[in-house]
Amino acid sequence: MQIYIACLASYNQGILHGSWIEPTSDIEELTAEVAKVIDTSPAEGAEEHAIHDYDGFPDLGEYPSLQSICDFVEMVEGSDFDADIVSAVVDEFPNDKGTAQHVLDENYGIHDNFQAYADEFADEMMACNDLGGGEWIKQYFDYDKHAEALSYDFIQIEVKGGVLIAPNQ
Numbered sequence: 001m002q003i004y005i006a007c008l009a010s011y012n013q014g015i016l017h018g019s020w021i022e023p024t025s026d027i028e029e030l031t032a033e034v035a036k037v038i039d040t041s042p043a044e045g046a047e048e049h050a051i052h053d054y055d056g057f058p059d060l061g062e063y064p065s066l067q068s069i070c071d072f073v074e075m076v077e078g079s080d081f082d083a084d085i086v087s088a089v090v091d092e093f094p095n096d097k098g099t100a101q102h103v104l105d106e107n108y109g110i111h112d113n114f115q116a117y118a119d120e121f122a123d124e125m126m127a128c129n130d131l132g133g134g135e136w137i138k139q140y141f142d143y144d145k146h147a148e149a150l151s152y153d154f155i156q157i158e159v160k161g162g163v164l165i166a167p168n169q
Helices: 008-012 027-039 066-077 083-092 097-105 114-128 136-140 143-151
Strands: 002-007 018-021 049-055 154-159 162-167
Touching: 002 008, 002 027, 008 049, 018 027, 018 049, 027 049, 027 066, 066 083, 066 097, 083 097, 083 154, 083 162, 097 154, 097 162, 114 143, 114 162, 143 154
Parallel strands: none
Antiparallel strands: 002 018, 002 049, 154 162
16 A cells, blocks of 8 residues: 655656655654655655655545544555455445445355345344255245345445445444
8 A cells, every 4th residue: 555645745756756655544654754755855845745655545635634544544454355345344334434335244254245145144134043954945045125125224335356345324
């Protein structure tokens, strides 16, 4: 995961000056890395930066707070998923860190699609009852309607490898 920090004073003078950095979840480290870019600028009076590119991050725009970058890194470090999947979740809830964190913490994994998850869920429910393993009841069960009704209770996010499914809060 990297971000490209650009010096705005240099950029405004037609000079491309910046650096790719790998931020950590430590705000002081990130602030020091940004300061290095500004301090080495060929432009006089350089004091502002922008983020001109992301690699492995959601697009947080040109002027996100450094804390929001650190927060994202912390989410990736605390997740069982890679940065691309965490990024997809954050993109889905850009202004709601709590819901994004809920999806990462309380999910039911990645499935080919929601129908596959709903079918697996229904089969597990039927197998758990005292109806002889539930096999005979499957011929009477409408899997499509079950998936449709169930879908209202879940968050579904398209990620690489399928759909990440988590319960609504």
